Amino acid sequence: MKAMKVTVLGSATSTGVPVVGCECNVCRSQDRRNKRTRTSALVSVAGKNILIDTPPDLHQQALENRITRIDAVLYTHDHADHVFGLDELRIFNFLQEGVIPIYGNKKTIGRIKKIFDYIWDPAAPVGGGKPMLEAHVLKGGFKLSGIKVLPIEIFHGKQSIYGYRLGDFAYLTDCSAIPDASREALRGLKLLILGALRFRPHPTHFSFSQALEEIQRLKPERALLTHLSHCFDPEETDFFVSHQVELAYDGMVIEL
Ligand SMILES: [Zn+2]
Ligand SMILES: [Zn+2]
Ligand SMILES: [Zn+2]
Numbered sequence: 001m002k003a004m005k006v007t008v009l010g011s012a013t014s015t016g017v018p019v020v021g022c023e024c025n026v027c028r029s030q031d032r033r034n035k036r037t038r039t040s041a042l043v044s045v046a047g048k049n050i051l052i053d054t055p056p057d058l059h060q061q062a063l064e065n066r067i068t069r070i071d072a073v074l075y076t077h078d079h080a081d082h083v084f085g086l087d088e089l090r091i092f093n094f095l096q097e098g099v100i101p102i103y104g105n106k107k108t109i110g111r112i113k114k115i116f117d118y119i120w121d122p123a124a125p126v127g128g129g130k131p132m133l134e135a136h137v138l139k140g141g142f143k144l145s146g147i148k149v150l151p152i153e154i155f156h157g158k159q160s161i162y163g164y165r166l167g168d169f170a171y172l173t174d175c176s177a178i179p180d181a182s183r184e185a186l187r188g189l190k191l192l193i194l195g196a197l198r199f200r201p202h203p204t205h206f207s208f209s210q211a212l213e214e215i216q217r218l219k220p221e222r223a224l225l226t227h228l229s230h231c232f233d234p235e236e237t238d239f240f241v242s243h244q245v246e247l248a249y250d251g252m253v254i255e256l
Contacts, residue, residue, distance in 0.1 A: 002167065003255070004043060004044065004168075004255075006043055008250060008253075009042055009055075009058075010038045011249055011250055011252075012229075013205075016036060016038055016057070024230055031233075032249070034234070036249070037061055038057050038082075039174075040058070040082075042067065045166070045167075048071040048144070049069055050145065053173075054073060054085040055082060058088040059088050069092060070096075072102070072144055074164050075104030075109070076164075076171075078104075082174070083111075083112055086112065086131065090129050093131060100134070101134045103136045106137050112135065138151050150166075154172055155176055168188065168191065172193070172194050175194065175195050175206055186220075190221045191254055192218060193226050193248060195225070195227035198229045198232075199231055205227065211225055222244055225248060234249070
């Protein structure tokens with residue numbers, strides 16, 4: 001398999017951490033692992049960068065991680081914390097002098113075209129520039145930068161959304177259930193990044209214990225938890241998370 005680098009760009013739930021107006025220990029913590037921007041990741045393979053989601057913090061994430069090109073974007077779903085940074089892709093059009101392909105399921109691509117209608121409206125004035133994107137509705141696996149990209153159907157409450165498998169890495173955020181057919185497609189992973197919102201159950205996200213159960217079932221070599229709320233403090237959580245399961249933090253890099 002081609003060498004792959006995965007960078008956790010953001011590891012927070014939709015509010016970000018610190019949470020505005022919150023005075024809890026995690027939100028007041030100086031530990032950099034408790035400064036979480038909204039969830040996304042960058043996969044670097046064969047000199048190309050594949051971005052998963054465009055959260056509202058993409059500008060800051062691109063600066064902090066010195067991202068200088070984006071060759072494709074894979075969207076998990078259409079929620080604001082995963083798409084609202086889409087206009088930040090504009091700068092990469094300038095840097096690369098090219099169109100960027102974006103991928104997602106039918107609902108996600110449809111919603112993106114509605115929210116960011118000016119991008120696809122030929123009559124909308126370009127003004128300061130608008131992103132140049134090529135939108136693709138994904139139904140099955142395809143190749144990007146010589147690597148197989150497989151959309152994996154998962155459930156976010158009642159909503160069917162996508163996780164992705166790229167080689168031996170899989171990324172499943174905002175997940176509350178994994179269908180059996182999708183579990184089959186997640187065998188033999190070296191790295192799994194899985195969403196876990198908080199300790200208490202939630203209708204549309206795995207709790208901490210549900211995520212651990214799923215990891216035990218899927219048996220990846222290494223697992224990271226993401227989309228974390230302010231209830232997770234790595235100082236306090238470390239002792240009951242094993243070395244195979246860790247809390248992701250912003251800027252974390254994993255080489256595969
Ligand atoms: Zn989310
Ligand atoms: Zn807090
Ligand atoms: Zn969501």
